[in-house]
Amino acid sequence: MNANLPILSIDGVSKRFHGPYSLMRRLKGEPPLMVHALNNVTLEVHRGETLGIVGESGCGKSTLARCLVRLHEADDGAVRFEGKDISLFRGTERRAFNRRVQMIFQDPYGSLNPRMTVSQILGEALAVHGMRRKTEIPDRIAELLDLVRLPQDAAGRYPHEFSGGQRQRIGIARALAVEPDVIVADELVSALDVSVQAQVVNLLLQLQEKLRLTVVFVAHDLRLVRHISHRVAVMYLGQVMEVSSSEALFTAPRHPYSKALLEAAPELDPTQRNRRVAVSGELPSPLDLPPGCPFAGRCPHVFDRCRTERPHLSPRGRGQYAACHLTDFGAGIPL
Amino acid sequence: MTAMSENIGPNGNAGLTVRGLTTTFDTSRGLAIAAADVDLDVAPGEVVGLVGESGSGKSVTLRSIMRLVREPGHVSGRIDWRGRDLVAMSAEELRRIHGSEIAMIFQEPMTALNPVLPIGMQIEENLIAHTPLNAGQRRARALELMNIVGIPAADRRLDEYPHQFSGGMRQRAMIAIALACSPKLLLADEPTTALDVTIQDQILKLLLDLRDRLSMSVVLVTHDLGVVAATCDRMAVMYAGRIVETGTVAEIFARPHHPYTRGLLGSVPRTGTSRTMLQSIEGTPPSLTNLPTGCAFHPRCSFATDICLKERPALEAVTPQIRKVACFHHDRVAAAEAIL
Numbered sequence: 094m095n096a097n098l099p100i101l102s103i104d105g106v107s108k109r110f111h112g113p114y115s116l117m118r119r120l121k122g123e124p125p126l127m128v129h130a131l132n133n134v135t136l137e138v139h140r141g142e143t144l145g146i147v148g149e150s151g152c153g154k155s156t157l158a159r160c161l162v163r164l165h166e167a168d169d170g171a172v173r174f175e176g177k178d179i180s181l182f183r184g185t186e187r188r189a190f191n192r193r194v195q196m197i198f199q200d201p202y203g204s205l206n207p208r209m210t211v212s213q214i215l216g217e218a219l220a221v222h223g224m225r226r227k228t229e230i231p232d233r234i235a236e237l238l239d240l241v242r243l244p245q246d247a248a249g250r251y252p253h254e255f256s257g258g259q260r261q262r263i264g265i266a267r268a269l270a271v272e273p274d275v276i277v278a279d280e281l282v283s284a285l286d287v288s289v290q291a292q293v294v295n296l297l298l299q300l301q302e303k304l305r306l307t308v309v310f311v312a313h314d315l316r317l318v319r320h321i322s323h324r325v326a327v328m329y330l331g332q333v334m335e336v337s338s339s340e341a342l343f344t345a346p347r348h349p350y351s352k353a354l355l356e357a358a359p360e361l362d363p364t365q366r367n368r369r370v371a372v373s374g375e376l377p378s379p380l381d382l383p384p385g386c387p388f389a390g391r392c393p394h395v396f397d398r399c400r401t402e403r404p405h406l407s408p409r410g411r412g413q414y415a416a417c418h419l420t421d422f423g424a425g426i427p428l
Numbered sequence: 429m430t431a432m433s434e435n436i437g438p439n440g441n442a443g444l445t446v447r448g449l450t451t452t453f454d455t456s457r458g459l460a461i462a463a464a465d466v467d468l469d470v471a472p473g474e475v476v477g478l479v480g481e482s483g484s485g486k487s488v489t490l491r492s493i494m495r496l497v498r499e500p501g502h503v504s505g506r507i508d509w510r511g512r513d514l515v516a517m518s519a520e521e522l523r524r525i526h527g528s529e530i531a532m533i534f535q536e537p538m539t540a541l542n543p544v545l546p547i548g549m550q551i552e553e554n555l556i557a558h559t560p561l562n563a564g565q566r567r568a569r570a571l572e573l574m575n576i577v578g579i580p581a582a583d584r585r586l587d588e589y590p591h592q593f594s595g596g597m598r599q600r601a602m603i604a605i606a607l608a609c610s611p612k613l614l615l616a617d618e619p620t621t622a623l624d625v626t627i628q629d630q631i632l633k634l635l636l637d638l639r640d641r642l643s644m645s646v647v648l649v650t651h652d653l654g655v656v657a658a659t660c661d662r663m664a665v666m667y668a669g670r671i672v673e674t675g676t677v678a679e680i681f682a683r684p685h686h687p688y689t690r691g692l693l694g695s696v697p698r699t700g701t702s703r704t705m706l707q708s709i710e711g712t713p714p715s716l717t718n719l720p721t722g723c724a725f726h727p728r729c730s731f732a733t734d735i736c737l738k739e740r741p742a743l744e745a746v747t748p749q750i751r752k753v754a755c756f757h758h759d760r761v762a763a764a765e766a767i768l
Contacts, residue, residue, distance in 0.1 A: 143703075149624035149625065149626065149627075150624055256712045258712065259712075286481035286482055286651065286713070287481060287651065287653070287692055287695045287696060288481060288691055288692060288695045288708060288709035289481075289708075289712065290695065291694075291695035291696075291706040291707070291708030291709070292708040292709075292710070294697075294706055294708075295705050295706055295708055298703060298705065299705075313624070313625065315625070316654075316696065316697045316698075317697055319697065319699075319702065320697030320701065320702060320703065320706070321697075321702075321703060323703075339702060340702070343699075353626060354625060354626065356629075357625045357626040357628070357629035358625050358629075358654065359628075359629070359632070359652070359654030359655050359657060359658035359659075360654065360657060360658060361653060361654055361657050361681070361693075361696060361698060362657060362681065363657040363658075363677045363678050363681050364678065366657075366658055368633055368636060368637075369633075370629060370630050370633050371626060371629045372626050372629075373630065375594050375596055375597070375627065376594075376624075
């Protein structure tokens with residue numbers, strides 16, 4: 094297998110959902126409004142790396158995560174796993190893909206069956222994919238609990254007996270049960286308290302090292318994404334605005350939106366306060382996309398071309414890509 | 429009453445002084461002590477942050493100040509607002525103060541706003557209750573408020589309903605309602621938690637501008653240390669219903685004296701520490717109906733010794749004077765290796 098081949102690649106993926114279909118539109122015979130959740134997204138995930146995906150609510154980051162594990166089918170474009178289009182997988186090939194790419198969900202309360210004990214939850218994952226012989230399953234469950242640092246007596250208990258952080262560990266154990274190559278974590282820790290967040294993040298970092306996992310980490314918390322990602326993709330209104338290494342993005346953002354996002358995140362150092370608003374305005378509606386750059390309405394550097402022509406991701410050197418007509422934006426800032 | 433006299437502001441008005449505020453709830457699992465012995469001072473024009481994790485009692489403290497705690501909850505202690513005790517006050521007197529001198533904004537603007545009334549009418553409701561303005565003056569004031577909080581096309585938007593507003597605009601509308609009678613104290617319960625980071629930035633800066641313009645005090649409840657660092661003058665850290673450390677924001681961020689504060693600050697990723705282990709606090713917060721003996725933090729504390737299991741440390745002043753901390757080992761915590 095070619096080591097340089099990205100383990101997952103997203104090729105011009107678009108995803109639309111039906112929006113509200115008002116009576117007026119029905120009577121006029123017009124089609125329903127469409128929510129453009131993803132617009133021509135192209136990204137690569139390399140083996141062994143952590144790719145962070147950040148953006149505000151409604152930017153399409155969760156839709157993208159769901160497309161990666163085929164919970165949504167892309168309308169246009171393709172998601173490729175080791176070079177093969179995942180929408181063409183059938184039968185055993187599809188099952189193998191489902192095993193090798195696992196998702197962990199945001200809501201630790203909603204994503205575990207309340208009527209199953211932890212050992213049933215983990216045992217089901219093991220049995221469905223035939224990971225172990227029936228007699229070996231209890232040992233494997235004990236091993237998994239140990240891996241995510243839950244007490245052994247957790248096996249016989251139900252999800253409601255655990256705290257949020259512990260439930261998220263159960264979610265991680267379930268995903269790891271089938272020995273995946275890729276973990277897609279959608280807002281893994283955003284429902285947790287700060288001190289518990291740190292525990293789960295530490296666990297994820299350790300497990301990635303130990304099991305050589307590839308992680309796609311979707312989150313809205315910039316500090317967190319910066320901390321755990323090798324590379325970061327910044328999304329806005331269904332598009333990738335910038336992709337670069339975590340350090341480059343946070344020291345020298347090449348897109349005005351990335352810069353605004355960084356400035357808006359409150360600094361942890363009380364001496365570095367400022368009173369200037371990072372960016373005014375709000376996200377435009379995904380029902381009615383502007384023809385040009387999606388950020389044009391809020392961008393302080395906007396000029397005529399931005400309103401008519403949509404910029405595409407183009408290289409900026411040092412492995413950095415940005416979708417902005419101002420190709421020298423942010424250039425010249427030393428790393 | 430030395431604490432009271434410290435609190436007299438430049439215009440001769442005392443701010444808010446809370447002493448021994450205790451809020452309990454009778455639950456099926458026993459008495460839950462949601463806030464215990466909380467002391468809090470808010471000077472005029474000051475922004476005070478109440479920080480803690482879920483269940484630490486920060487929101488309950490705020491709701492107790494606003495007297496929003498209902499049965500089976502019980503509030504005791506003293507809450508002095510400009511020389512009057514809010515705990516002992518009659519419902520009618522409270523109604524006069526709420527919305528005029530003291531206003532509150534909530535985390536979820538969609539549930540705090542009335543979905544079947546236009547925004548303009550919700551602003552005017554407050555003016556009807558507390559001012560002698562006539563209909564035309566009220567409309568003019570409502571327009572003025574919409575401009576102050578930065579809602580564009582205010583004239584048209586006054587007649588719109590909350591569902592027609594975006595999340596950030598709803599929060600602005602709620603602030604406009606709270607500001608209608610130029611309150612002297614604004615209680616903000618996680619006002620930006622439900623918002624995106626760029627909108628959060630806009631709202632926080634709006635709050636600071638309004639504080640300057642109206643010289644009002646703000647009590648800001650949040651779990652986000654970044655928000656505290658960016659907006660507050662002083663802060664109080666709560667754990668399991670008690671204040672464990674209080675002082676100026678600059679001092680506490682520079683050198684935490686309580687192991688919990690230290691742990692919280694260490695839990696947040698910082699610049700230049702990519703992919704290293706975070707200093708997490710092991711374990712989970714205790715149940716409020718079944719608190720550990722002694723210091724409630726001792727089962728999770730790496731500094732704990734025998735005394736922490738037996739006795740509860742009192743919130744005591746340490747040098748510099750403005751700082752108070754409830755820990756037997758605050759010297760060791762303060763001297764411990766700095767968090768990078």
